[in-house]
Amino acid sequence: MKIAVLPGDGIGPEIMKQALRVLQILKNDGLSIEWEEGAIGGAGYDNAGDPLPSETVALTKQADAVLLGAVGGPTYDCLPRAMRPEQGLLRIRKELGLFANLRPAVVFPELAAASSLKPELVEGLDLMILRELTGDIYFGQPRGRRKTEAGEDEGFDTMKYSVSEIERIARVAFDIATKRTGKLCSVDKANVLDTSILWREVVTKIGQDYPSVELTHMYVDNAAMQLVREPKQFDVILTGNIFGDILSDEASMLTGSIGMLPSASMDVNRKGLFEPIHGSAPDIAGKNIANPLATILSVAMMLKYTFGETEASDRVETAVRAVLAKGFRTADIHQEATRCVGTEEMGDAVINEMR
Numbered sequence: 001m002k003i004a005v006l007p008g009d010g011i012g013p014e015i016m017k018q019a020l021r022v023l024q025i026l027k028n029d030g031l032s033i034e035w036e037e038g039a040i041g042g043a044g045y046d047n048a049g050d051p052l053p054s055e056t057v058a059l060t061k062q063a064d065a066v067l068l069g070a071v072g073g074p075t076y077d078c079l080p081r082a083m084r085p086e087q088g089l090l091r092i093r094k095e096l097g098l099f100a101n102l103r104p105a106v107v108f109p110e111l112a113a114a115s116s117l118k119p120e121l122v123e124g125l126d127l128m129i130l131r132e133l134t135g136d137i138y139f140g141q142p143r144g145r146r147k148t149e150a151g152e153d154e155g156f157d158t159m160k161y162s163v164s165e166i167e168r169i170a171r172v173a174f175d176i177a178t179k180r181t182g183k184l185c186s187v188d189k190a191n192v193l194d195t196s197i198l199w200r201e202v203v204t205k206i207g208q209d210y211p212s213v214e215l216t217h218m219y220v221d222n223a224a225m226q227l228v229r230e231p232k233q234f235d236v237i238l239t240g241n242i243f244g245d246i247l248s249d250e251a252s253m254l255t256g257s258i259g260m261l262p263s264a265s266m267d268v269n270r271k272g273l274f275e276p277i278h279g280s281a282p283d284i285a286g287k288n289i290a291n292p293l294a295t296i297l298s299v300a301m302m303l304k305y306t307f308g309e310t311e312a313s314d315r316v317e318t319a320v321r322a323v324l325a326k327g328f329r330t331a332d333i334h335q336e337a338t339r340c341v342g343t344e345e346m347g348d349a350v351i352n353e354m355r
């Protein structure tokens with residue numbers, strides 16, 4: 001099993017270091033894995049003048065999975081769009097065909113009080129957002145700047161989905177729902193957008209192949225509201241790229257600990273890119289206070305989804321849960337009567353549990 005490791009920017013390198021310690025333990029214990037590092041985002045720009053250097057593309061194409069830290073930082077904000085760190089991320093998604101983005105929002109029992117919602121609303125929450133990742137207004141052409149008839153400048157983008165794009169993400173959603181509680185809510189804006197009308201038709205049609213899944217549809221504005229009103233009504237949410245971008249940030253906040261959530265972006269062959277959902281947090285980079293658990297849990301997701309190594313995956317996840325139960329907390333999830341530790345110490349704690 002070959003892993004391309006892309007630490008990226010900001011806190012990326014320090015949280016990745018802890019994830020690699022976890023991988024090293026698994027390797028020492030007999031898991032046949034190897035990894036090689038590459039540059040992406042601002043680090044790619046600094047190294048090779050490109051947020052996604054061609055060597056990195058080659059490395060990720062050879063690998064069976066990609067583990068990513070985070071990209072972005074204020075020093076790159078003034079660059080032209082094509083050179084900005086986010087482009088590295090968008091391009092690697094497209095290059096590797098990572099159309100299925102799984103973003104779980106799980107509330108760990110010890111952290112229910114950290115949510116901005118009342119604990120009883122979020123206790124036990126275990127939600128999966130499945131976001132389509134390579135289509136929609138993010139990639140639709142034409143896009144750009146032009147003049148209106150009146151000679152005014154305007155910016156424009158194109159929202160679109162083809163039937164085949166909707167079908168393949170819908171099938172992933174139904175498969176996931178089948179393995180969970182069998183409830184799937186597809187989110188769109190079919191009261192306004194043609195793209196969404198087609199989306200709803202196609203998802204409904206695919207649903208006929210999955211009679212055991214209870215499919216519902218919801219408009220995105222209502223879904224945004226329902227997520228903070230009664231989040232536990234959802235199990236799997238299926239949605240397009242832009243709606244999924246927004247709703248997954250909202251859902252992550254329900255858990256009160258964005259520093260805890262991993263994500264997976266998969267291609268048709270289950271090759272995946274795994275990354276924490278939080279950003280590069282440049283303000284706390286290099287201070288040894290960032291939470292490495294989302295990256296460590298991304299390792300667990302990688303082991304499970306791409307490599308089918310359920311036992312190793314469980315071992316990592318169990319260690320993280322045990323560490324929380326023992327009261328270890330990084331600053332972002334620190335509460336009274338728990339033990340505030342740094343990035344490195346949190347890594348130590350996980351590794352001790354694994355041992």
Ligand code: IPM
Binds near residue numbers: 086089090245
């Ligand atoms: C995300 C991020 C990215 C996106 C940005 C950084 C391009 O917000 O992964 O959700 O919009 O997809």
Ligand code: MG
Binds near residue numbers: 245246249
């Ligand atoms: Mg986002």
